[in-house]
Amino acid sequence: xPEADSVPFGYxxxxxxxxxxxxSGEYLLLDETMLRQFIGGSGLGVRLLLDEGAAQxxxxxxxxxxxxxxxxxxxxPLTTSAKFxxxxxxxxxxRINDSLASSGFAIAGKQCGCDAIVIVGRAPELSxxxxxxxxxxxxxxxxxxxxxxxxxxxxxxxxxxxxxxxxIASIGPAGEHLVRYATVSHDGRxxxxxxxxxxxxxxxLKAIALRGSQRSGWAHPRELTELSRSLSQRSFGPATxxxxxxxxxxxxxxxxxxxxxxxxxxxxxxxxEAPSISAEQLSATRSKTRESCVACTIGCEHIYGHGAxxxxxxxxxxxxxxxxCGVGDADTVLRAVRRCDELGIDTISTGGxxxxxxxxxxxxxxxxxxxxxxxxxxxxxxxxxxxxxxxxARSGIGNLLAEGSRRAAQVIGHNSISIAPQVxxxxxxxxxxxxxQTMALGFAVGARGADHNRSGAYEVxxxxxxxxxxxxxxxVRYAIETEDKAALMDSLILCKFLRGVFDDFYAExxxxxxxxxxxxVSAGELRETAKRIVSAKRQFNLLAGWTPAEDTLPERFLKTxxxxxxxxxxxxxxxxxxxxxxxxxxxx
Amino acid sequence: MHVEFFGLSRERAGTARxxxxxxxxxxxxxxxxxxxxxxxxxxxxxxxxxxxxxxxxGDCFVSDPATRLQKNDHVLIxxxxxxx
Ligand code: SF4
Numbered sequence: 001x002p003e004a005d006s007v008p009f010g011y012x013x014x015x016x017x018x019x020x021x022x023x024s025g026e027y028l029l030l031d032e033t034m035l036r037q038f039i040g041g042s043g044l045g046v047r048l049l050l051d052e053g054a055a056q057x058x059x060x061x062x063x064x065x066x067x068x069x070x071x072x073x074x075x076x077p078l079t080t081s082a083k084f085x086x087x088x089x090x091x092x093x094x095r096i097n098d099s100l101a102s103s104g105f106a107i108a109g110k111q112c113g114c115d116a117i118v119i120v121g122r123a124p125e126l127s128x129x130x131x132x133x134x135x136x137x138x139x140x141x142x143x144x145x146x147x148x149x150x151x152x153x154x155x156x157x158x159x160x161x162x163x164x165x166x167x168i169a170s171i172g173p174a175g176e177h178l179v180r181y182a183t184v185s186h187d188g189r190x191x192x193x194x195x196x197x198x199x200x201x202x203x204x205l206k207a208i209a210l211r212g213s214q215r216s217g218w219a220h221p222r223e224l225t226e227l228s229r230s231l232s233q234r235s236f237g238p239a240t241x242x243x244x245x246x247x248x249x250x251x252x253x254x255x256x257x258x259x260x261x262x263x264x265x266x267x268x269x270x271x272x273e274a275p276s277i278s279a280e281q282l283s284a285t286r287s288k289t290r291e292s293c294v295a296c297t298i299g300c301e302h303i304y305g306h307g308a309x310x311x312x313x314x315x316x317x318x319x320x321x322x323x324x325c326g327v328g329d330a331d332t333v334l335r336a337v338r339r340c341d342e343l344g345i346d347t348i349s350t351g352g353x354x355x356x357x358x359x360x361x362x363x364x365x366x367x368x369x370x371x372x373x374x375x376x377x378x379x380x381x382x383x384x385x386x387x388x389x390x391x392x393a394r395s396g397i398g399n400l401l402a403e404g405s406r407r408a409a410q411v412i413g414h415n416s417i418s419i420a421p422q423v424x425x426x427x428x429x430x431x432x433x434x435x436x437q438t439m440a441l442g443f444a445v446g447a448r449g450a451d452h453n454r455s456g457a458y459e460v461x462x463x464x465x466x467x468x469x470x471x472x473x474x475x476v477r478y479a480i481e482t483e484d485k486a487a488l489m490d491s492l493i494l495c496k497f498l499r500g501v502f503d504d505f506y507a508e509x510x511x512x513x514x515x516x517x518x519x520x521v522s523a524g525e526l527r528e529t530a531k532r533i534v535s536a537k538r539q540f541n542l543l544a545g546w547t548p549a550e551d552t553l554p555e556r557f558l559k560t561x562x563x564x565x566x567x568x569x570x571x572x573x574x575x576x577x578x579x580x581x582x583x584x585x586x587x588x
Numbered sequence: 589m590h591v592e593f594f595g596l597s598r599e600r601a602g603t604a605r606x607x608x609x610x611x612x613x614x615x616x617x618x619x620x621x622x623x624x625x626x627x628x629x630x631x632x633x634x635x636x637x638x639x640x641x642x643x644x645x646g647d648c649f650v651s652d653p654a655t656r657l658q659k660n661d662h663v664l665i666x667x668x669x670x671x672x
Contacts, residue, residue, distance in 0.1 A: 238630060238639040242596045242667040250595035254666050257594065258646055280598065462641065462670040464649040500639055500669050 010072030021121030025138035040071025043491035045087025055543035062122035077228035080495035097194030102293030108167035111212030133212030151185035170207035172344025181349035219518030239500030243300035249279035273328025319430035320351025332381030343392035352427025418555035424449035456482035614653025
């Protein structure tokens with residue numbers, strides 16, 4: 001194993017590059033200057049992808065690279081830091097995709113003596129990639145017996161075969177079928193958006209199983225322990241109470257009140273059945289437990305039901321498989337969420353693609369190429385559940401919807417692209433852009449498409465900084481601030497639900513990095529780092545063929561005011577001005 | 589005026605809405621802290637804890653305690669952190 005001349009604390013200063021065509025791996029050195037410039041997680045992942053020339057590759061081709069990136073904070077006692085980023089070119093958007101998950105996989109991956117794992121090639125048959133650092137071994141094992149298993153079943157089977165000390169990330173049946181929004185899952189958590197599960201599926205990888213023993217050490221362990229204790233203490237306070245006590249599902253009724261709850265494929269911002277699928281109603285009528293990701297003191301996960309039947313419910317799943325499809329039956333929505341988790345598909349893109357098809361059926365447009373599906377109606381829970389099955393199996397209409405709403409619209413015609421709920425091909429999360437116009441800008445310019453995790457611009461809309469339904473160019477700098485902050489959080493990596501506890505995020509992040517790495521890093525340097533990471537994503541997209549015309553929203557949002565709230569109107573001209581000002585302020 | 593609670597503030601208030609008479613936002617918050625002690629932890633003096641925000645009639649977000657309120661206003665109390 002090569003060793004760098006000087007290895008900074010918190011790092012191993014090398015990555016493991018594996019070509020699964022041959023089942024072989026090698027450790028390659030990472031330069032300290034580059035690590036300081038991109039830190040880890042999303043930042044390091046994008047940098048490595050650029051070096052691999054991944055922007056120009058077909059994301060499902062053997063030569064396409066996918067990166068599992070860790071960070072200097074992984075393995076530290078800092079709360080919420082056990083995270084990894086899965087970074088690749090998205091098969092859904094053909095642009096950069098970085099999705100994150102929290103779990104012991106991050107800790108075990110870093111213990112393999114590397115800061116990232118880069119995978120290229122295609123295994124000759126469905127396989128499990130086994131990385132056993134303890135025995136300096138990387139090899140492939142046949143996985144035919146796991147074909148069709150859910151992520152949870154795959155993990156359980158592999159642990160009993162390989163040993164309980166292995167951590168396993170896997171894909172479900174949808175990843176095997178190359179559903180363009182398939183997820184990578186570990187321990188019930190998903191690196192959910194953009195289709196990294198399909199990238200693994202295209203490499204014939206059902207799972208990655210790893211174990212290791214290497215630690216990277218901290219520059220100032222005593223101070224780090226003190227800082228971690230204080231951060232954990234703050235994480236018990238009011239800033240995270242919403243996540244602990246109700247979870248993100250509590251957004252549903254709030255958004256409904258503000259006319260910002262996407263309903264029936266964004267035809268409305270209010271859903272008359274919202275109360276019946278609200279977190280409040282679910283909590284009152286069902287047993288509920290709370291769980292945490294590894295190394296997290298917040299514990300935002302609210303699980304409805306027991307044991308294997310328990311469903312981890314987030315606002316995004318609730319809106320996408322509830323109001324967006326017009327489904328107001330709580331049991332059906334919970335079943336739909338569970339089935340998406342089992343199949344390994346992103347709930348937002350699943351709900352968005354199905355809701356889009358439901359509106360096409362309503363308009364009489366879904367009648368081409370054997371895709372006729374008259375049963376696919378808004379409000380039908382049965383139709384929703386059936387469509388999810390078909391997507392997971394790429395069967396019937398599911399084969400079209402597995403492509404996502406943008407590609408489906410190209411097949412359907414009728415200018416249905418105008419109502420396909422996506423930006424750059426990524427389905428829009430649960431924020432009605434006309435009612436939340438800073439978020440509309442965040443969606444339009446997002447490097448990975450419409451996304452609420454890479455731009456927190458909705459926070460600006462829910463503040464006195466802007467008038468959310470009549471935003472002006474003043475909103476642009478706020479949108480940029482949230483995007484920069486997210487880029488840094490995703491590279492450190494820290495959970496976004498911690499963001500409210502920081503008085504001065506950049507200064508506190510610099511303090512964490514100083515204590516872990518020993519670098520004399522300042523808040524100012526981290527502000528520059530955040531911008532560098534955002535720029536690297538843009539550079540990737542430029543190489544992948546990005547054009548300015550992509551930074552927009554579907555026509556529906558720019559031509560039709562929200563029916564229930566005529567003041568929520570966003571013209572083409574206003575969005576164009578916002579986007580132009582965004583590019584100007586970015587210096588692009 | 590009508591006070592509507594969302595999310596955590598609803599949990600703490602134990603109700604979705606109540607009627608309160610006050611002339612300013614600050615006055616309203618002081619009354620809420622007094623009448624509903626579990627909400628008090630989120631109200632310091634006549635201001636909301638930064639983790640919470642108030643909105644007037646679904647339109648503008650308000651934080652200045654001197655903000656004047658009208659008899660038929662709807663004051664919405666919700667988490668500042670709207671994301672998920
Ligand atoms: S706050 Fe929630 S999502 Fe974030 S690390 Fe903790 S349990 Fe995981």
